Amino acid sequence: MSALLSVSDVHIAYGKVEAVRGVSLEVGENEIVTIIGANGAGKTTLLNAVMGILPLKGRTMFAGKDMATLDIEDRVAAGLSLVPEHRELFATMNVEDNLQLGAFRIAKATAARSFERVYSLFPRLQERRKQLAGTLSGGEQQMLAMGRALMGAPKLLMLDEPSLGLAPIIVADIFRTIGELRAAGVSVLLVEQNAQAALQIADRAYVMELGEFVLSGAARDIARNQRVAASYLGFQHEGESAV
Amino acid sequence: MNTTIMLFLLQDGITNGAIYALLGLALVLVFAVTRVILIPQGEFVTYGALSYAMLATGQVPGTAKLAVAMGLVAFGLDLFFARKSLHARLVARAVAVDIVFPLAVCLLTYALAGPKTPIAVNIALALLIVAAIGLFLYRIAFQPIAHTSVLVLLIASVGCHLALQGLGLVFFGAEGLRGPALSNVALAAGSLRFTGQSLAVYGLTVAFIIALWLFFGYSLTGKALRATAVNRLGARLVGIRTTLSGQIAFLLASLIGAISGILIVPITTLYYDTGFLIGLKGFIAAIIGGLVSYPLTAVAAILVGVVEAFSSFYASNFKEVIVFTLILPVLVLRSLAAPAVEEEKD
Numbered sequence: 142m143s144a145l146l147s148v149s150d151v152h153i154a155y156g157k158v159e160a161v162r163g164v165s166l167e168v169g170e171n172e173i174v175t176i177i178g179a180n181g182a183g184k185t186t187l188l189n190a191v192m193g194i195l196p197l198k199g200r201t202m203f204a205g206k207d208m209a210t211l212d213i214e215d216r217v218a219a220g221l222s223l224v225p226e227h228r229e230l231f232a233t234m235n236v237e238d239n240l241q242l243g244a245f246r247i248a249k250a251t252a253a254r255s256f257e258r259v260y261s262l263f264p265r266l267q268e269r270r271k272q273l274a275g276t277l278s279g280g281e282q283q284m285l286a287m288g289r290a291l292m293g294a295p296k297l298l299m300l301d302e303p304s305l306g307l308a309p310i311i312v313a314d315i316f317r318t319i320g321e322l323r324a325a326g327v328s329v330l331l332v333e334q335n336a337q338a339a340l341q342i343a344d345r346a347y348v349m350e351l352g353e354f355v356l357s358g359a360a361r362d363i364a365r366n367q368r369v370a371a372s373y374l375g376f377q378h379e380g381e382s383a384v
Numbered sequence: 385m386n387t388t389i390m391l392f393l394l395q396d397g398i399t400n401g402a403i404y405a406l407l408g409l410a411l412v413l414v415f416a417v418t419r420v421i422l423i424p425q426g427e428f429v430t431y432g433a434l435s436y437a438m439l440a441t442g443q444v445p446g447t448a449k450l451a452v453a454m455g456l457v458a459f460g461l462d463l464f465f466a467r468k469s470l471h472a473r474l475v476a477r478a479v480a481v482d483i484v485f486p487l488a489v490c491l492l493t494y495a496l497a498g499p500k501t502p503i504a505v506n507i508a509l510a511l512l513i514v515a516a517i518g519l520f521l522y523r524i525a526f527q528p529i530a531h532t533s534v535l536v537l538l539i540a541s542v543g544c545h546l547a548l549q550g551l552g553l554v555f556f557g558a559e560g561l562r563g564p565a566l567s568n569v570a571l572a573a574g575s576l577r578f579t580g581q582s583l584a585v586y587g588l589t590v591a592f593i594i595a596l597w598l599f600f601g602y603s604l605t606g607k608a609l610r611a612t613a614v615n616r617l618g619a620r621l622v623g624i625r626t627t628l629s630g631q632i633a634f635l636l637a638s639l640i641g642a643i644s645g646i647l648i649v650p651i652t653t654l655y656y657d658t659g660f661l662i663g664l665k666g667f668i669a670a671i672i673g674g675l676v677s678y679p680l681t682a683v684a685a686i687l688v689g690v691v692e693a694f695s696s697f698y699a700s701n702f703k704e705v706i707v708f709t710l711i712l713p714v715l716v717l718r719s720l721a722a723p724a725v726e727e728e729k730d
Contacts, residue, residue, distance in 0.1 A: 210469035213623075214620060217623035229618035230618060233610075234614065242622050245604065245623050290622075292622075
């Protein structure tokens with residue numbers, strides 16, 4: 142499997158404080174990769190830096206191209222998309238306008254197809270298409286943020302805590318959609334605190350602690366790891382102690 | 385005061401108010417998209433008006449050359465900031481926008497300027513010149529510091545105002561100028577007489593407000609500008625270049641300023657520094673609109689115009705004082721209504 146996104150030996154600092162240290166990761170085509178870890182581990186920082194919001198030291202390649210000189214807008218045009226933790230919707234504009242702007246960088250004909258695709262993934266958005274984004278419920282806002290990112294037909298979608306603050310039934314819905322994305326040929330890099338849900342859906346996983354990856358491998362194996370089970374899944378595997 | 389005088393004053397106030405409305409809308413537009421409080425808006429008015437007035441006498445205004453010079457500086461900046469990722473398309477775009485466009489406008493002005501040039505051509509030339517200056521002003525003075533605080537942007541804005549006003553003195557001299565009227569038609573309704581010029585002011589103001597509404601409500605570029613105003617990071621995440629949004633906002637603002645200038649220069653003599661005061665009145669309207677609301681700004685602008693007309697009748701020495709005092713109760717009310725917040729850092 143060829144790597145769509147490859148990040149090697151990345152360091153990210155806020156002033157003198159280094160938040161991410163020597164991290165390397167890869168996301169392949171048609172793959173869901175998750176980064177799990179506690180609050181403050183540096184997961185969001187890493188995603189923001191890959192998107193170009195924060196500066197980083199190290200090498201980032203996307204679809205075979207070095208991203209060092211690309212700014213956020215160029216990365217979007219190259220097929221990289223981020224749904225940030227705070228969603229960053231256009232609150233005073235309606236759902237349809239938000240989605241239309243998601244397709245800002247692509248041709249009109251492709252945008253029409255993107256609308257169909259997003260509305261079929263999230264029928265709720267079609268019902269609410271004339272409603273202002275700021276008046277939607279939390280779950281609907283998350284759907285809109287994902288829908289807006291998908292409008293640009295990205296190759297890789299990076300999701301930062303999509304389940305944060307949402308009701309369990311909506312979380313299930315969001316995760317089902319993430320699975321459907323892989324079937325549709327979109328790779329996903331998922332940062333989640335809800336480790337159980339993330340590990341169930343992901344192909345591979347990285348575990349991040351204090352700015353470093355401490356574990357990586359197939360999601361199935363990571364879910365079975367005793368340390369992960371104790372720290373992030375809230376239980377211990379039988380016959381094992383979490384040391 | 386009898387009814388006739390009152391109607392005259394109202395008419396006068398509404399005509400001026402319409403101009404302030406245009407300027408107020410431009411200020412709100414620029415602030416919403418770039419967070420710049422556009423003090424040089426008044427200079428766009430003067431440059432548009434006086435370039436048009438000079439063209440009408442057959443002379444080429446110095447502003448045409450200024451546009452070329454600013455284009456060259458902008459070109460240098462474009463290349464410098466993109467030095468790490470220079471590619472042919474970027475250079476071609478920079479050459480087209482920064483060099484070919486202002487040079488074409490300047491050459492066109494030299495080719496067409498003459499005592500017999502039609503009014504419409506002179507207007508088009510004046511608008512093109514000021515549009516180029518507006519575009520490059522953003523590129524040179526504001527784009528490199530677009531991420532800084534509102535205060536820094538305001539200081540840069542004041543600097544631009546002073547520089548452009550000084551250059552205005554060089555280009556147009558200390559003497560005032562008047563331009564030819566757009567139309568000599570006159571209509572009478574009862575005791576009121578509407579000149580073609582004042583009708584043009586109403587017509588263009590309304591047309592511009594409708595055009596802005598259509599632009600922001602229905603075009604993708606307009607929506608992208610609104611999106612930039614609502615959420616800068618969100619806009620960047622869908623691939624909207626906030627620098628381009630800023631350039632479009634300044635382009636529109638300079639065009640609006642120049643049109644306002646061309647509309648008033650046949651009614652009143654304008655000097656190189658008159659624009660500042662006119663721009664400030666648009667600013668009062670924009671402040672009453674909270675620097676966010678377009679309709680409120682338009683209504684406030686009409687109010688400013690009417691108050692100005694009546695105060696120049698009753699106490700002409702205190703005309704400006706009375707008009708600018710309008711801002712005080714609004715500021716007091718707004719500061720009472722809004723909670724104290726620290727400025728957000730981008």
